[in-house]
Structures are given as structure tokens and as C-alpha cells.
Amino acid sequence: MNRIFKTSLIIVLLIAYGCSNTKHLPEGDMLYLGGKVTVEDTLLSKKERKELEDQMEELLRPKPNRKILGMRIKLAVYNLAGKPKKDHGFKYWLRNKVGEPPVLFSQVDLDYNADILQNYSENMGYFRTRTQSDSTSHNKKATALYTVKPGKQWKIRNVTFPGDSVKTQLDSAISKTKRRTLLRPGRPYDLNMIKDERERIDQRLKNKGYFYFNPDYLLVRVDSTVGNYQVDMKLIVKDETPKKAKEVYKINDIIVYPNFSIGQDSITYSADSIQKYKDFTIIDPENTFRPIIYDRTLFFHKGDIYNRRDHNLSLNRLINLGTFKFVKNEFKPADSISNLLDAYYYFTPLPKKSIRVELTGKTNSANYNGTEVNVNWSNRNTFRAAELLSISAFGGLEVQVAGQNKGYNVYRIGSEASLTWPRFITPIHIADSSAFVPRTRALLSYEYQNRAKLYSLNSFKAQFGYLWKDNIYTEQQLNVVDINYVSPANVTKEYDSISNNNISLQRVIEKQLIFGPTYSYTYTNTIRKYKKNTFYYKGSLDLSGTITGLVTGADAKKGDTITVLNVPFSQFVKTEQDFRHYLRLSRNSKLASRIIVGVGVPYGNSVEIPYMRQFFIGGTNSIRAFRARSIGPGTFRPETDENDFLPDQSGDLKLELNTEYRSKLYSIIEGAVFVDAGNIWLWNKNDKKPGAEFSSKFLSQLAVGTGVGLRFDLSFIILRTDLAFPIRKPWLPEGSRWVFDSIDFGDRTWRKENLVFNLAIGYPF
Numbered sequence: 001m002n003r004i005f006k007t008s009l010i011i012v013l014l015i016a017y018g019c020s021n022t023k024h025l026p027e028g029d030m031l032y033l034g035g036k037v038t039v040e041d042t043l044l045s046k047k048e049r050k051e052l053e054d055q056m057e058e059l060l061r062p063k064p065n066r067k068i069l070g071m072r073i074k075l076a077v078y079n080l081a082g083k084p085k086k087d088h089g090f091k092y093w094l095r096n097k098v099g100e101p102p103v104l105f106s107q108v109d110l111d112y113n114a115d116i117l118q119n120y121s122e123n124m125g126y127f128r129t130r131t132q133s134d135s136t137s138h139n140k141k142a143t144a145l146y147t148v149k150p151g152k153q154w155k156i157r158n159v160t161f162p163g164d165s166v167k168t169q170l171d172s173a174i175s176k177t178k179r180r181t182l183l184r185p186g187r188p189y190d191l192n193m194i195k196d197e198r199e200r201i202d203q204r205l206k207n208k209g210y211f212y213f214n215p216d217y218l219l220v221r222v223d224s225t226v227g228n229y230q231v232d233m234k235l236i237v238k239d240e241t242p243k244k245a246k247e248v249y250k251i252n253d254i255i256v257y258p259n260f261s262i263g264q265d266s267i268t269y270s271a272d273s274i275q276k277y278k279d280f281t282i283i284d285p286e287n288t289f290r291p292i293i294y295d296r297t298l299f300f301h302k303g304d305i306y307n308r309r310d311h312n313l314s315l316n317r318l319i320n321l322g323t324f325k326f327v328k329n330e331f332k333p334a335d336s337i338s339n340l341l342d343a344y345y346y347f348t349p350l351p352k353k354s355i356r357v358e359l360t361g362k363t364n365s366a367n368y369n370g371t372e373v374n375v376n377w378s379n380r381n382t383f384r385a386a387e388l389l390s391i392s393a394f395g396g397l398e399v400q401v402a403g404q405n406k407g408y409n410v411y412r413i414g415s416e417a418s419l420t421w422p423r424f425i426t427p428i429h430i431a432d433s434s435a436f437v438p439r440t441r442a443l444l445s446y447e448y449q450n451r452a453k454l455y456s457l458n459s460f461k462a463q464f465g466y467l468w469k470d471n472i473y474t475e476q477q478l479n480v481v482d483i484n485y486v487s488p489a490n491v492t493k494e495y496d497s498i499s500n501n502n503i504s505l506q507r508v509i510e511k512q513l514i515f516g517p518t519y520s521y522t523y524t525n526t527i528r529k530y531k532k533n534t535f536y537y538k539g540s541l542d543l544s545g546t547i548t549g550l551v552t553g554a555d556a557k558k559g560d561t562i563t564v565l566n567v568p569f570s571q572f573v574k575t576e577q578d579f580r581h582y583l584r585l586s587r588n589s590k591l592a593s594r595i596i597v598g599v600g601v602p603y604g605n606s607v608e609i610p611y612m613r614q615f616f617i618g619g620t621n622s623i624r625a626f627r628a629r630s631i632g633p634g635t636f637r638p639e640t641d642e643n644d645f646l647p648d649q650s651g652d653l654k655l656e657l658n659t660e661y662r663s664k665l666y667s668i669i670e671g672a673v674f675v676d677a678g679n680i681w682l683w684n685k686n687d688k689k690p691g692a693e694f695s696s697k698f699l700s701q702l703a704v705g706t707g708v709g710l711r712f713d714l715s716f717i718i719l720r721t722d723l724a725f726p727i728r729k730p731w732l733p734e735g736s737r738w739v740f741d742s743i744d745f746g747d748r749t750w751r752k753e754n755l756v757f758n759l760a761i762g763y764p765f
Contacts, residue, residue: 021065021075021102022140030105030137034064035113035144043152056148059116064103068666074100105142110135117148125189126150127224157230159183162237170210170237170246177204183220189231194220197235206308209248211331211341217241251304252340255281258289260346262326288349290385296423297321297437300343306331316435318347321422323386325350352381361717361761369759372396372412388420408454414447424466436469455509456490465518475522483515485567486612502638503688507611508648513567514610516544526582536580542613545571545605554605562605570610574600576654580765588664594765598654601683608684614650615680618703620760622656623676625705625724627756632680634701635691637731651680653694655702658765662711670711674722677704679730691731700737704728707756711763722758 022031037056039049065075078099084092110133121129132147161178162171182197198215205213216238223232237246275282277291279302297317299310311329318327326348334340358374376392398410418441424430425440432438443463450456465479488509499505520540528534548554549571554562561568576598583591600609619628629648638649656678665671679702681694691701707724728737744750 021072021079024079025102025104025140026106030140030142032062032064032103032105032108033141033143035060035108035146037117037146037148040147040149041151044150052148052150056117056120056146059120060113060144060146061116062103062107065100072100074098075102078102105135105137105144108135108142108144110144110146113144114146117146121148121150123191124150125153125155127154127189128152152229154189154224154229154231156183156185156187156189156233157226158185158232160232160234162235168246169248170205170213173205173208173210174201174235174237177201183233183235189222194233201235203308206306209250209305209307210245211249211306212242212245212247214245217245247339249306249339249341251300251302251306251343252334253281253342254279254298254300254302254345255283255342256294256298256345256347258282258284258347258349259286260326260328260348262348288384289381290383293321293385293422298345299433306341313433313435317437318345320435320437321386322388323349323380350380352379354378354380369761370396370398370410382419386422388422389418390420391415391417409452411450411452412447414445414459416443416445418443424468432468434468434470436471438466438468440464440466450490454492454495455488457509458487458489460485472527473523473525477518477520479518481515482518484512484612485514485565486512503686507650510611511567512610512612513564513569514544514613515548515569516542516546518542530584532584534582534584536578536582538576538578540574540576542572542574542600544574544613545569546573549604552605556605556607569605570602570613571604571606572600572602572609572613574598574609574613576615590662591659592662592763592765593659594657596654596656596678600652602652608682609652611650614652615654616648616650617654617656617678617680620720620722620758621764623658623678623703623705624674624707624722624758624764625676625726625754625756626703631678631703632701632730633689633692634679634681634694634698635731636689649680651692652683653681655679655698657702660764665710668713670713672709672711672722673707674709674724675704675706676724677702677728679703700734701730702728703730705756709758718762720758720760720762720764722760722764724756724758725754 025031035057037053037060039052039056041049044052065072068074078095078101081091081095081099084095086092114131114133118129118131121131128151130149130151134145134147136143136145159181161181162174167175177200180200182193182200187193195215198218198220201218202213202215219236219238221234221236223234226232273283273285275284275291278295279300280291280294280298282291282294298314299307300314304310315327315329318324324347326346328346330344331341332344334342354377356376356378358372358376360372360374361369372394373396374392374394376390378391379389381387382389393413393415395413396411398412421440422437423440424432424438430438441463443461445461447459447461448456449459460483462481462483463479464481465477467475467477469475488511491509495505495509499509518541520538522536522538524534524536525531526534526536545554548562548564548569552562554560554571556568563569576596578594578596580592580594583593585591598615600613600615602608616629617623618626618631622628623631629650632649633651636649656676658674658676660672660674662670662672679698681698681701682689682692683694685693703726705724705726705728707722709720709722709724711721712719725743727740727743729739730737732739742750743754
């Protein structure tokens, strides 16, 4: 204890020394603690004043030394390191890379900052703002003080557009954009809004052929003399606007160079290398690509009015092909007389063939962690129309770090071949006008999985389907053909002995044949990181054996089971809905929530959903306070010895709810507090699993857990650790399922039975 006390005292003294951040300041100077803005205005609400103060404080320069948990640790490190004698070494690194020099009050220009606040206020419509600056100091520390008296905010009374009186062709085009104007009567005057309005009109004009127009040719005249804190606005086209900016341009020739090198100064080609295809002139001496890809990706045709939307869509689709390393485009006047543009496209292809070796870390909901090696060979232009042929082989190992299945490692090897066409391959033509190229994909794969000491599984998969995106937020996938065949091998005596009286374990090694269409729809706007509310939704539908079951009249309940290749095919309907909401609370914190609802209904040739398509719950990405796949179904609790292999529990229905508060603690470290709840159930009563069937009491059967965690953002990977414990156990008798009163962190037995440590990669949701 004495040694611990001395060590703690030394650490405290070091921190205290480092936190004496004024000790090494230049003579006569002070440490700058930052600026504080006070808005004095009785017309603004308390909330509006606080928002305005926060916005203005962000404008102040320089920024003070950063604080971490209320302490200027970086500055303390800078002072502790002292002045190094060399421009390298640990001391130099500690002072200049880890540490941060003091921000001095002498660096602060009070008048300059006051002018910045004055200009900001006026740009927001507070035309009669008064600003004052001052400072306060204590113990060689200084704070800048700014007082802003904005007065009443001026608002828009009337807005006049070009074309409201005298109408030229350009004036008329601008006038037609008025319906969605940002400048509306009653709104506050805002200089940024005026700039946004000019950009908006420019974008609309670009879509109507005004190729040479730009926002600087628009002027908004503001009349603030109309009284009553109001302004009139008049939007005009500047007199000095050049003639070509006022004219509509059309597309003339479209010239494509599919083998352009970024470094070349000029392009030379012979006349016999020129190929004409529809409206395109293609310069491709090596005949690298079939012209069909240009017709499907370029939206322009000869005679079309120039349109910025088609311009951007074409570039996006070309990049989205995944065949070109660089894509360049330019428009040139066809001649000096007509309003025609020649469109030039320059493409630099990626290497046609490539090989890639990947070593990845993996984690899954069954609390297994491991690694995988993947070798992939690709051909990006298989049939000269940007088709992607990919052949891969992989091998991996997964182990359970903590859990009852520790020691039962999973070994996987397999291969996969896929061919992707950058278009819809269908009997009928399907028009597509999004920025993303639709794809048709055919896939074949085989995987051999060996679960040490237990069994092996051979798994075959075949798919043919379509993938497409309407925009950056949505994605859809339809597999017209989706076949899975699973066959067991090398079942050990140990597994036979523990599965004899356990139907869950028996189902794992059953032969399974699943075929039918599958569909999924995904929407997410989480890429908009600074939006307060963002969402993620994925819905899926799986229809297995539907047509075959109807044609054959299969009815497993009556004993009329139909087999294909001596295996009863599965017939069921399954859907899963995954909805997530992210609430941004501040710059460094958010609240993430998720709800998953899954339903699977067997019928016809099946009395239950095949094991590989059933629902599971619990584990690192699910309800983290319970062992992986150990919850349910319903109130059922399997009885197993401490050293026995723990079977995965599966169900036909699933309900899961999660919420997690995430906050950045320091640099790469983020903390989390979470609550998870959920369960799975069976459709039909099972005498070997009492309490497993779904009923009206399902809410009272939810398992609930809570815990805390840390996330380490290493830029290339996010390492996650969670420590959780249950607060509601569904298998206990009704009225006794909440277990708050039994929580005892000091009890070793309780910790062993209830504390669950999760180590995973990435966020749980």
C-alpha cells in the first residue's frame, strides 16, 4: 500500500507540475483561455441568443489550447518535455508531436475579432449591430470578452426576378426558377442565403443549356430604405454578362478516347482507327471496348440541349463501371458561329487483369473471432464490355475467445466465381437513368467448414440476380435464382452422443436444399454525418420453394414430402426488417438505436424453416449481455453441463431492440453505454422445447441486458470491447425475471455467471 501511495503521489505531482501552464510563458505575456461572446438583445429568446453566441464564438481567432477532461494536457506535455537540444529524438517528438505550444494573449487582436462579429451580424440581417471588446485576466491567464448588441433582424418584404417586366430568353428562364426560390417574403435577410440562391439559379440554367453562365453574372440589389426593418430585393443579370453566357448550347459531335494516358500531351491516330457508332466517334486503335458500353453510360446524343444533370450522370456512370482509373471530360465550341458544343471523353483504363491477396480480421454474432486469407483474381473487361469476372479462394480460422464453445474452433476453406455485367440482362429492355450502373450477377461458390471435434459441412451456392441503385441512399438486390445445398460429413461420435437428445444439434447436420427468389431493399443517409437525425433501413424477403411446392402439391403435415436429389426441398416465406436511427447530440456524441423484426413461416413441403435460415439472438452484435445464440426460444432454457458443447438456439420469429449512447473520450477512444433487449420464438409448439412458441405474452419474455464499452478507432479498423450483464432473464418464473436485486459486482460467482466480455471489430450497428 505504501508503494502504491508513493507512486500515486508522484503521478499527481507530475500532473500538477505539467498543469502549471503559466510557468514558462514569456515575460509580460499571459495564457489565452479563449473568447466569450455575450449577445444583449431583449427581442431574442434565450435559446436564440445562446445559438448566436455559439456561432460567433466559433469565428474567434486564435483558438485557445485544447482541453481534455477539463485539463490542457497537450500544453502540459509541451511544458514537461522542455526545450530539446536536437531536432529529433523522443524529447523533440514529445514536445512537438504530442504536445502543443501555449496560445498567448499577445496573439489576440480584439479589434479584428470585433470586426468579424460585426460583419457576421450584418450578414445575418442585423444591420444596426454594435460590438464592444474587452478582456479580463487573473494569474497570468486572460480571457477575451465581446459584447454584441444586434437589435432587430431585418426581413424580406418583396423579391423581384428578371422577366417580371422586360423578358429576354435568359430572363424568362430565370423567372421560371422563381417557384422554388430561397428568397421569400418574411424570411430574415441572410447573405449566405443570397449566395445559395445564385448557385441554385445557376444550376437550373445549366440544366437548360446555358453552358457558359455562372453565378457571378447574377446580382441581388437590396433596398433597405423601405422602412419597418424590411428590405426589397431585385435580382438582375449584370450588364457585363458576355453574349455566350446568355445563349443555349446544344451537343454536336461526341468523341471518345477509351485508351487515353494522363501524361500524354497530344493524341495521334490513323484514319482507320476511327469507329462510328450511333452518335459517337470512337478513337480506339486497339479495339479495347465494344461500343455498347458508351451507349449505356453516356446520356448525351447529338442535337440534345446541354444539360448539367446528364453531364454529371454520364461521368458518375463511367466511374461506377469500375473499369477506368481516370475519366476526363471537356466541352469545346464546335465553331465560332453556331451554339454547338463538341463533347470529348478521355478514359484511362485500369489494368485488365489483377490479383489481390487480403488478410482480414473477422468477428460474428456467435462471439467467434478469427482471421481469413483471400486470394482474388479479376478480369475487368472479360467480353470487352466492362464485364467483371472474379475468381477467389479463401481459408480461415475462427475461435471463441470467451464462451462455452471455447476450443471448438471453426476452419473454413472454399472458392467462389462470379461474373458481373454492367447492365440488366433481361428478355425486355429496362430503362435506367440513375447515376449508378445497374448490374447483373451470376455466382457459384463452394465452402467446406470443419468444426473441430464435431462435424464438417459442405455448402454449395448458386445465384443469378440484379443489383441497382436509384440514388446514393438506396440499393436493391433481386436474386431470381438463389440455390443453397448443404450436406454434412465427418460427424464425430462426440457430436452424436451430445445430439441424441437435442433436436437443435440434430438439425445442424441435416441435409438442406433451399431455392427460390430473394429480395432486399436498403436505405441509408448516414453518410450525412453532420445531420442531426440519420437513418438506416434494410428489408428482405425470402421465398423458398414457392412455385415448386404449388406445382407438386407438397404437404409435409400430411406426409406428402417431395424430394429433389433425394433431399426434401424447403418451402417457406421469411422477411426481416432492420431499422436504425442515429441522433447526433453534439459534435462528439450520438444516440444510436435499432429495432429488428423477423418472421419466417414454413408451409407446404416444410414444417419448419431450415436451420441455416432461422433466426438467432445474443452475442457481440446482438444482445451483448448473453452468450452468443443462447437466448430462447421464448422461455425455453436448455440444460447443459458446464463443460458440454453449447447448442445454438434458433427460432422462426425474432424481435430485437438496442440503444447505445456513444461519446468521444479522447483522440481515438470512444466510450459507450448500452441497453439491449429481445428474444426469438417458434411458430409451432414443440414438446421438447416448452415455452418456446410465440404467444400474446411475448413482451414479458424479452431478455434485457446492459453494459459499457470502449471503441478504439485505429483509422483502418475499429476495435470494440464491451462488458455487459443481464438485468432480465426470460427463462425465470414470471414475476422473478428482473434480476436487479441479485446484481453484485463484488461476488466472484455472480461475475462468472453474468459478466460477459465481448471483443469485436466494428460497431454493433
